[in-house]
Amino acid sequence: MGSVDGDSEGLQADARRAEVIKWISALIPEYRLPLNSSDEELQELLGDGTALCHITDTLIPGALEGLSGGYASSEQRSGNVKKFLSVVAGMGLPGFSVRDLEEGSMSPVVDCLLALRDNLSPGLVDDNSGDVSKTPPRKKWRVPEADGSLVAGGAAQGKTPSGEDRGNGLPYPKSQQKTPAFNGKKLREIFQLKRGSYADLPAAKISEMMHSNSLDNAPTQSLLTVVNSILDESIERRKGEIPHRVVYLLRKVVQEIERRLCVQAEHIRNQNTIIKTREEKYRSKTKALEILVNGTNEENQMAINLLQVVKEEKSKIEEKRKFSEQNVVRLMKEKENAENMIAGLKEEMEEMHRLHEQQLGQFEVKTKQMEDQLTSKVKEFELHVVQSNRKIEEIETASQLKSQLWNKKENIFQNYMNSQQLNVKGLTVSSRSLKNDMDAFQMKWKDEMSNLGSNLKCLVDAAENYHKVLAENQKLFNEMQELKGNIRVYCRVRPFLPGQDKKLTTVDYVGESGELLISNPLKQGKDAHRMFNFNKVFNSFSSQAEVFSDIQPLIRSVLDGFNVCIFAYGQTGSGKTYTMSGPSMSKKDWGVNYRALNDLFDISLSRRNVFSYEVGVQMVEIYNEQVRDLLSNNIAQKRYPFYTIAMLFFVTFLLFMLLTSEK
Numbered sequence: 001m002g003s004v005d006g007d008s009e010g011l012q013a014d015a016r017r018a019e020v021i022k023w024i025s026a027l028i029p030e031y032r033l034p035l036n037s038s039d040e041e042l043q044e045l046l047g048d049g050t051a052l053c054h055i056t057d058t059l060i061p062g063a064l065e066g067l068s069g070g071y072a073s074s075e076q077r078s079g080n081v082k083k084f085l086s087v088v089a090g091m092g093l094p095g096f097s098v099r100d101l102e103e104g105s106m107s108p109v110v111d112c113l114l115a116l117r118d119n120l121s122p123g124l125v126d127d128n129s130g131d132v133s134k135t136p137p138r139k140k141w142r143v144p145e146a147d148g149s150l151v152a153g154g155a156a157q158g159k160t161p162s163g164e165d166r167g168n169g170l171p172y173p174k175s176q177q178k179t180p181a182f183n184g185k186k187l188r189e190i191f192q193l194k195r196g197s198y199a200d201l202p203a204a205k206i207s208e209m210m211h212s213n214s215l216d217n218a219p220t221q222s223l224l225t226v227v228n229s230i231l232d233e234s235i236e237r238r239k240g241e242i243p244h245r246v247v248y249l250l251r252k253v254v255q256e257i258e259r260r261l262c263v264q265a266e267h268i269r270n271q272n273t274i275i276k277t278r279e280e281k282y283r284s285k286t287k288a289l290e291i292l293v294n295g296t297n298e299e300n301q302m303a304i305n306l307l308q309v310v311k312e313e314k315s316k317i318e319e320k321r322k323f324s325e326q327n328v329v330r331l332m333k334e335k336e337n338a339e340n341m342i343a344g345l346k347e348e349m350e351e352m353h354r355l356h357e358q359q360l361g362q363f364e365v366k367t368k369q370m371e372d373q374l375t376s377k378v379k380e381f382e383l384h385v386v387q388s389n390r391k392i393e394e395i396e397t398a399s400q401l402k403s404q405l406w407n408k409k410e411n412i413f414q415n416y417m418n419s420q421q422l423n424v425k426g427l428t429v430s431s432r433s434l435k436n437d438m439d440a441f442q443m444k445w446k447d448e449m450s451n452l453g454s455n456l457k458c459l460v461d462a463a464e465n466y467h468k469v470l471a472e473n474q475k476l477f478n479e480m481q482e483l484k485g486n487i488r489v490y491c492r493v494r495p496f497l498p499g500q501d502k503k504l505t506t507v508d509y510v511g512e513s514g515e516l517l518i519s520n521p522l523k524q525g526k527d528a529h530r531m532f533n534f535n536k537v538f539n540s541f542s543s544q545a546e547v548f549s550d551i552q553p554l555i556r557s558v559l560d561g562f563n564v565c566i567f568a569y570g571q572t573g574s575g576k577t578y579t580m581s582g583p584s585m586s587k588k589d590w591g592v593n594y595r596a597l598n599d600l601f602d603i604s605l606s607r608r609n610v611f612s613y614e615v616g617v618q619m620v621e622i623y624n625e626q627v628r629d630l631l632s633n634n635i636a637q638k639r640y641p642f643y644t645i646a647m648l649f650f651v652t653f654l655l656f657m658l659l660t661s662e663k
């Protein structure tokens with residue numbers, strides 16, 4: 001029987017564990033486990049307490065936050081499991097020890113969780129009994145006995161109507177905590193009432209209770225017990241009404257609870273302010289520490305720099321030390337050399353001393369000999385002196401005579417020298433003035449030469465530029481001529497000759513742009529008027545100069561190396577000779593030929609410093625297919641044959657007359 005009992009107990013434990021697993025899976029799907037999971041698997045899920053905290057947080061949001069605040073003891077903060085256990089204990093539910101969970105004895109853990117489920121989420125219980133229609137048991141308000149924190153019977157009940165979080169317990173004044181002695185007698189009586197007896201409370205009793213301060217002094221748990229009891233009673237009675245006085249009592253109790261919750265909320269706000277102030281302080285401290293760290297870094301950097309400088313100094317000192325060591329070695333060598341030298345010098349000195357003494361002996365002997373010689377010579381000299389004195393006297397008298405003579409000569413010479421010096425001075429003055437004149441002349445000459453050089457340079461530059469500009473100008477000019485057209489046709493209308501009828505003109509209109517309208521009165525319609533277009537039409541009043549002005553630019557092109565041909569064409573008497581040569585030799589009447597020659601000479605004259613031109617003339621008349629040289633006086637030579645080669649006509653042996661000027 002014992003083993004059967006054991007098996008049935010095991011089955012019960014499995015079923016309970018499966019229930020717990022099912023509940024957890026329904027509550028938090030991410031913790032889903034197979035229903036037939038073992039104790040070990042459940043232990044693995046719940047072991048670190050995270051899942052337990054998660055479950056608590058889901059069921060009672062904010063319950064764990066309260067525990068980490070000022071209402072939880074230091075032991076309760078140590079771990080997630082302890083937090084969970086503190087909440088469970090606060091709700092008056094059976095708990096388990098941390099060790100149970102650590103050692104894998106899951107039975108008390110399962111019991112605890114099932115109790116929690118029954119207490120907080122009965123809706124999640126899979127009720128197989130079919131009593132689904134039953135009203136789920138109302139979640140009850142309870143106050144944890146250990147720390148006095150208030151725990152709501154459901155997640156939704158953790159909030160006040162204003163949305164303020166009231167999930168945490170209200171701290172009671174010390175005088176009120178777990179001291180039923182403070183509860184009034186009336187209230188104790190009410191708390192001791194059995195279920196179903198609140199409705200029957202006499203109004204006088206309730207009123208008395210309301211007027212006393214028993215509600216203010218009552219612990220929150222007692223107040224909640226009253227609320228729970230009244231609500232339970234109202235549920236049990238179903239449609240039965242709650243007496244008005246009980247409702248009044250209920251409202252009063254609820255108001256008291258709300259007041260306490262408000263006080264608690266205020267307290268939490270104060271705590272928050274304190275925490276923020278502390279946070280602010282910590283921030284400022286952190287900043288100060290950062291500044292300190294920065295300062296330390298700078299000092300470190302300075303120390304490193306100093307170390308660097310010290311290293312450099314050290315290396316310099318090392319170098320100096322090496323240098324001084326080398327110096328010492330060198331000085332030692334020099335000392336040795338000096339000592340050797342001193343020894344050599346000493347030897348030399350001794351040798352010299354010896355030689356000196358020898359020479360001294362020789363000198364003494366020589367001195368004696370010399371003294372003897374000197375005394376004999378002094379005697380000779382004395383004799384000589386006497387003779388000399390005599391001679392000097394003779395010479396002095398002779399010299400006096402000579403000096404008188406020389407003085408006379410000197411005076412004469414002095415006079416001559418003075419006159420010569422005056423002459424020299426005059427010469428010097430004149431040579432100086434000459435020299436100054438020469439210098440001034442040289443300076444002037446130099447200035448003029450330099451001016452001449454700079455002018456010459458300017459001239460050369462100008463000439464170079466002139467050539468360039470001239471070339472450019474010529475190019476542009478000839479391009480312009482080309483643009484105007486290589487072949488141009490001008491028309492000149494001859495005026496009526498004396499005696500001609502002026503009314504018979506056929507020229508109707510002469511346009512500015514070269515249009516010429518000719519009318520023919522003999523014809524009708526379209527043929528009565530004919531329009532001709534030329535480069536330009538000169539009317540009967542156009543002067544010789546006007547006609548030449550349009551041809552003039554081409555003459556310049558000739559001197560720039562271009563070939564130009566100007567010829568007049570027209571019937572007899574139309575004015576060709578008039579236009580090309582002119583009616584007379586007066587300058588005003590000059591035709592194109594004379595004006596062209598005049599221009600050729602003018603331009604060649606203006607360019608004479610740059611170019612030299614030769615101008616020549618040939619004059620030919622072709623009349624009745626006969627060529628005549630108009631410049632030749634020889635009548636026999638006047639006629640020349642045509643040679644026709646490829647449609648070009650060449651005239652040979654023409655007289656070429658070189659011209660020097662237009663005259």
Ligand SMILES: Nc1ncnc2c1ncn2[C@@H]1O[C@H](COP(=O)(O)OP(=O)(O)OP(=O)(O)O)[C@@H](O)[C@H]1O
Pocket residue numbers: 493494495497540570571572573574575576577578579583
């Ligand atoms: N523009 C003019 N103004 C005034 N008179 C003109 C003009 N043109 C021509 N004449 C005159 O017309 C006459 C004929 O001119 P011109 O001799 O020049 O003609 P031509 O064409 O040379 O004749 P030909 O072919 O026979 O030699 C001349 O008396 C001349 O003075």
